[in-house]
Amino acid sequence: MVNAVYFADNITVTSYVxxxxxxxxxxxxxxxxxxxxEQISAEPEIPQLTGFQIxxxxxxSSTSIEIINNEMFRSVTQSFTxxxxxxxxxxxxxxxxxxxxxxxxYRSKTINVTVVExxxxxxxxxxxxxxxxxxxxxxxxxxxxATPNKSEVFVGEPFxxxxxxxxxxxxxxxxxxxxxxFAGFVKEETFQTKNITHxxxxxxxxxxxxxxxxxxxxxxxxxxxxxxxxxxxxxAYEVPAKSFFDFGTTKRVYIHSNTTSIKVKPLPVTGQPxxxxxxxxxxxxxxxxxxxxVKTGESVTLxxxxxxxxxxxxxxxxxxxVIPNIDTFxxxxxxxxxxxxxxxxxxxxxxxxxxxxxxxxxxxAISFTYFDxxxxxxxxxxxxxxxxxxxxxxITPGSLSYIRPQDIDIQGLDINFIITKNSITxxxxxxxxxxxxxxxxxxxxxxxxxxxxxxxxxxxLQDKAYYRARISNKQLQKDLNKVQAALKEDDISGxxxxxxxxxxxxxxxxxxxxASASTIQDLTFELQKNELSAQEIAxxxxxxxxxxxARFGGIEFSHEELEEKYSELNTILQNLSKTKFRxxx
Amino acid sequence: xxxxxxxxxxxxxxxxxxxxxxxxxxxxNSAYQEQNYQQAEEEYxxxxxxxxxxxxxxxNLGNTYFKLNDLGNARLYYEKAAKFEPLNTELNENIxxxxxxxxxxxxxxxxxxxxxxxxxxxxxxxxxxxVFVLFTFIIMMVFIIILIMSxxxxxxxxxxxxxxxxAVIFFMVTxxxxxxxxxxxxxxxxxxxxxxxxxxSGPSEDFPQVFTIHEGLKVSIExxxxxxxxxxxxxxxGGWVIATSLGII
Numbered sequence: 001m002v003n004a005v006y007f008a009d010n011i012t013v014t015s016y017v018x019x020x021x022x023x024x025x026x027x028x029x030x031x032x033x034x035x036x037x038e039q040i041s042a043e044p045e046i047p048q049l050t051g052f053q054i055x056x057x058x059x060x061s062s063t064s065i066e067i068i069n070n071e072m073f074r075s076v077t078q079s080f081t082x083x084x085x086x087x088x089x090x091x092x093x094x095x096x097x098x099x100x101x102x103x104x105x106y107r108s109k110t111i112n113v114t115v116v117e118x119x120x121x122x123x124x125x126x127x128x129x130x131x132x133x134x135x136x137x138x139x140x141x142x143x144x145x146a147t148p149n150k151s152e153v154f155v156g157e158p159f160x161x162x163x164x165x166x167x168x169x170x171x172x173x174x175x176x177x178x179x180x181x182f183a184g185f186v187k188e189e190t191f192q193t194k195n196i197t198h199x200x201x202x203x204x205x206x207x208x209x210x211x212x213x214x215x216x217x218x219x220x221x222x223x224x225x226x227x228x229x230x231x232x233x234x235x236a237y238e239v240p241a242k243s244f245f246d247f248g249t250t251k252r253v254y255i256h257s258n259t260t261s262i263k264v265k266p267l268p269v270t271g272q273p274x275x276x277x278x279x280x281x282x283x284x285x286x287x288x289x290x291x292x293x294v295k296t297g298e299s300v301t302l303x304x305x306x307x308x309x310x311x312x313x314x315x316x317x318x319x320x321x322v323i324p325n326i327d328t329f330x331x332x333x334x335x336x337x338x339x340x341x342x343x344x345x346x347x348x349x350x351x352x353x354x355x356x357x358x359x360x361x362x363x364x365a366i367s368f369t370y371f372d373x374x375x376x377x378x379x380x381x382x383x384x385x386x387x388x389x390x391x392x393x394x395i396t397p398g399s400l401s402y403i404r405p406q407d408i409d410i411q412g413l414d415i416n417f418i419i420t421k422n423s424i425t426x427x428x429x430x431x432x433x434x435x436x437x438x439x440x441x442x443x444x445x446x447x448x449x450x451x452x453x454x455x456x457x458x459x460x461l462q463d464k465a466y467y468r469a470r471i472s473n474k475q476l477q478k479d480l481n482k483v484q485a486a487l488k489e490d491d492i493s494g495x496x497x498x499x500x501x502x503x504x505x506x507x508x509x510x511x512x513x514x515a516s517a518s519t520i521q522d523l524t525f526e527l528q529k530n531e532l533s534a535q536e537i538a539x540x541x542x543x544x545x546x547x548x549x550a551r552f553g554g555i556e557f558s559h560e561e562l563e564e565k566y567s568e569l570n571t572i573l574q575n576l577s578k579t580k581f582r583x584x585x
Numbered sequence: 586x587x588x589x590x591x592x593x594x595x596x597x598x599x600x601x602x603x604x605x606x607x608x609x610x611x612x613x614n615s616a617y618q619e620q621n622y623q624q625a626e627e628e629y630x631x632x633x634x635x636x637x638x639x640x641x642x643x644x645n646l647g648n649t650y651f652k653l654n655d656l657g658n659a660r661l662y663y664e665k666a667a668k669f670e671p672l673n674t675e676l677n678e679n680i681x682x683x684x685x686x687x688x689x690x691x692x693x694x695x696x697x698x699x700x701x702x703x704x705x706x707x708x709x710x711x712x713x714x715x716v717f718v719l720f721t722f723i724i725m726m727v728f729i730i731i732l733i734m735s736x737x738x739x740x741x742x743x744x745x746x747x748x749x750x751x752a753v754i755f756f757m758v759t760x761x762x763x764x765x766x767x768x769x770x771x772x773x774x775x776x777x778x779x780x781x782x783x784x785x786s787g788p789s790e791d792f793p794q795v796f797t798i799h800e801g802l803k804v805s806i807e808x809x810x811x812x813x814x815x816x817x818x819x820x821x822x823g824g825w826v827i828a829t830s831l832g833i834i
Contacts, residue, residue, distance in 0.1 A: 415652075415682055416675040418645040420618070422611035427638040427669070429766065430715030439719055443726040450730050 010075075011036045013044065013099045014200075015108035016207035018168075023116050027055065028084040031207065032097050032108065033200070035077050039063075042101040044080055051092040051115065056083035069339060086115040094205075111205030141206070142167040142235055144213070144257040146228065152263045155220050156280035156311045157373045158343045160190070163213040163231055163257060170209055171196060172250060173236030180229035180257075182218055184264070186314065188342050191215035217342045219311050223266035231257040267371050271378055277318065279370035281310015281343075287366060287383035295393025299354045304331075304366060304383070307346035312337060317349040321364045325357040355390040362387050472509035476573065479505055487566055492550065492557050499569050500547040503540070506573060520544050536575055543572055608632050610642065617645065622652040640669035644676055651679070656687050657778035657800035661832040664776060664803060668769055668834065671707045687801030691819060706761065711769060714762040721755035775816065775831040777802045782831070784824025788813035795824040806833065 011034065018029040032044040039061070046054065059080045066073045086092075094111040143166050150159040165174070174196050192214045201210040213233065220226075233255045267280070283306050290301040304317070313335050320328055329352045337345035355361065367382040430436055479502030486494035504523065508514060511526045520541060527537050546565070550557070557565070613628030629646040643666035650659035663680050670676065684691055695703065709717070728748040735741050780800050785792040788810040796818070798804070807815040807823060814831065817823045 413682065415648055415679045418614060418617050418648050419641045420614050421641050422609060422614060423607050424610055424632075424637070424639045424641050425607050426636070430712040431718070431762070431766070436715065436719055440722060443723050447726055447729055447733075450733050454733055 011040070011042075011099075011101060011104070011106055013097065013106040013108045014202050014207075015044075015094070015097045015111060016202045016205060017094070017111055017113060018207070020112065020204070020206055021114045021116060022086055024086055024089065026086070028052065028086060028113060030082045030084055030094060030111075032080045032082075032099070033077055034080075034099055034106075035075055037075060039076050040078075040101055042078075042099050044097045044099045046082060046097060047095050049084065049092075049094060051087050051090065052084040052094075053087060054082050055085045057081070086113075089115045089117060091115075109202070109205065113205075140167075140169050140237065140251075140253075141208070142169070142171075142237075142253060142255055144231060144233060144255045146231065146257040146260050148228070148260055148262060150262070152265065153220055154265050154280055154371065154373045154376075155223050155267055156278060156314060156371070158217050158219050158281070158309075158311055158341075159262070160341045160343070161216050161218060161228065161260070163215070165211040165213055165233060165235070165255065166201065166203065166208040167211070167235065167237065168206060168208050169237045170198075171211065171235050171237050173234075173252075174211065175234040176213075176231075177234050177254065178230070178232040179214075180216075180231050182216070182229060184222055184224060184226055185218040185220055188217045188219075189214060190217050190340055190342050215341070218262075219314055220262070220264040223264050225261060225263045227259060227261045230259070268376065268378075273369045273378055273380065275318070275367070276369045276371070276378065277315040279306075279310060279315035279368070280373060281308055281312075281370060282372055282374065283308035283310060283368070283370050283381065285366070285368050285381045285383050287386060289363070289386050289388060292387065293389045293391070294355060295391050296355055296358055297393045299352050300388065302351040302353055302363065302386075304349040304351070305346055306349070306368060307344075309344035310370065312345045312347050315347075315370075317347065318366050318368045320351050320366065323353070323361060323363060325355065325359070326361060327354040327356055328352065329354075353388075355388065358390045358392040360387060360389050472506055473577075475509055476502060476506050480573075483566065483569070487562055490559055490562070492562065495562055495565075496547040496550040499565065500544065500551065503544065503547075503569065503572065506576060507540075510576065520548070530579060532579055536572075540572055540576075543568060608635070608637055608639075608642075610645070614645065617649060617652075620652075622649050625649045626653060638665075638669075640666050640673075643669070644673075644679075648679065651683060656683060657776060657780075658832070659683055660687070660801045660803065661776040661778065661834060664774070664834040670710070672704065683801065688799035689802045691802065706765075711762065711765045714758055714765060717758045718755065718762050721751055721758055725751050725755055772806065772833050774803060774805045775814070775833045777804065777826075777830060778832050779830040782826050784816065784826050786824065788815075788825045792825070796822055798826075803834075804831070 014033045014035070016031055016033075018031075022028045032046075034040070034042055034044065057080070059078065061076065061078045063074065063076050066075070092113050092115060094113060096107040096110055099106045099108075145164050145166060146161055147164070148159055148161040150157075153159050165171075174193075191212065193212055196211060198209040198211050201208050213231065234252055235255055236250050236252045239249045239251055286305045286307070288303045288305070290303070294300045302320070306312075306317075317331055317333055320331070332350040332352075334348050334350075335345060336348065337343075353363075363386045365382045365385045367380050369378055369380045371377075372379050479498060482498040483495060483502055486498050507523055507527065511530075513522070513526060523544070524537060524541055527540065543565075610629070610632065613625050613632070616622075616625035616628055626646070626649045629642060629649060632642055633646065643662045647659045647662035647666060650656075650662060660680070660683055663676060663683065666676055667673070667680070725748060728744050728751065731744050732741055732748070735744065777798055777800050782798050782800075783794050784796050784798065786795050798818070802818075804816040804818055807817050809815075809828070810825070812828050813825045814828045815823060815825050816831070
């Protein structure tokens, strides 16, 4: 028992009576319970009780072991029961009962008891099962208490509601007739009784068996004032035998829960951020990278943890900002809620990132906005930005970044850029240029020119006489050159041969006759056909005769005489060229 | 021989003759690049006020007005630029983007054949067509000369066929050139510059209203009457608007 000193911390002292109204012919049982973790030796000190006399005393001890969440709780209860006989009618107060243990004093609450005149009916239980909890007349008190922990909440703000059945008699049967539906709420049942177990609770000095029926955590989905659904239970208790022939009966009663209402307020619209995800409560955010250094094509996990209390299951995770050249997958999301009421917990969001290009990336801070019902404001919390170093990895066929061609990321549309040509010229039409028309006219003129040339050529081909007339001057020039050459050399016979040729060729060309075959007579005949004076013809004949004789005769001529002959030839030729000759066809 | 040298020298002189006065756009272009669109507009307009007509100038000015959110003028200068290069991809993309921003819906639905004909019609620039006209003409003349001079009957026959072919090409090119020049100098379309323009059934505000149009819409001009213009919508509806509310392309 030495250890008791250290373990006997949780000592509670409760006092209760078995009924709040007692008649003078009855006994009232006052029980003092000392509950502790270990067996302790302590005894309550019963004060002087006015109106009652202690007629008997008994004590008992019980040990109970309860396992909650895999933890064992052991408790020892020592009960001291005193039988009290009322001495007179009226309202009496049983004062607090003190219990001393070690150096501490524990006290129980006061109890009010009413003592009435003798009435035999009070103890007679009714024969019919009853609905409701107005069983005070037969001393059976059963009621179902619904206790929400808040009466005013915001949309999304969770609250709990507990259903506890209180009874001053031990129950032998319990059946759920109607469970609440909670329209307008998302409900989570956090506790439901499986077997009839009870704890003892004292309310207003009366000891009740308290049966925890169920606990709910409710998340309001829309704003309104809700009257919560009632729970209906069918309870059965035993009425003990009153006489030897009475075996006792089981009675059934329907019990409703009390009416509770909850006011659900809407979230304030003013100041609501755009990225508000619907989270209501109090949260904390944390981000973490599975590794700060990866190779391209390898994946890295960005874990975002939102922990706290609130509607953890009911909001969307924050979206990851787009990081260029990092491929992301839809996040993996898991919720973990803590017992007993599932209000606090954490949301773990895992983003898988696959960097596609090497480099140092700054993963931007992720912000998360929630509504804090305590301060009735929106709060934004932000993670710190993380950096990720990506090295060039081996891209092998089949690796993730290799096989997935993706759509080009289009950030926005804009007009095409200007043409950055810094030097321009004004617009000029080619056909308005002078050279254009010059070329057109020239090519037209060339056609005309070609046509003229062709006509000329045809004329020449057809008309030998015309040709000879045209070439006579050329021939003459050649012949006269020969004459001049002979004159320079004083070649008398050469001079006369050349002069003779020149004159005969000229006349032959003009008259279109053969020069070599022509005699002086022929020439005279031809010349006479044309408009030449007799003197001129005589001069030509004279000149030809001299040349003939000089060619063969060997007559001596001085240089001066030769020049005189040359000028004579020129005069004749000039006269001839002035004359128009009839063309012989 | 002397004539040949003369023709050759003229052919080589063509590029020299084409070298007209040059205008500097560097100040305007750099203002645009610095996103100083107000200044860019002033600089481009300086060149425009000198009477310069140039594709790059009009295109860049259209872009500048687009950036200044002056959709009417943007459309006007894009359409002016389109007269030079109607098939320019960048220009047409910008016009399409602009048409998505203007209030009045304009639908351009061209059939396959229309698109093809348009592509052929606008395949070459007016000046290139002019050069084609000149060269096909010269080639035709050369063929005629050959026909005149040649004596070989076989050779003449081949040249005759070629001459017919080139005559057809010359005819088509010339007709296209004439039509293109007529289009180029036609003042028959305009762009609405005022934000909202009300059209009346006659050349005065006293006539009943017929329709309301908004800036950036391209309309065709039917005729003028003092300060009023009779315009025609793509849908065929006609109405009189104040001449100052539109810019002639």
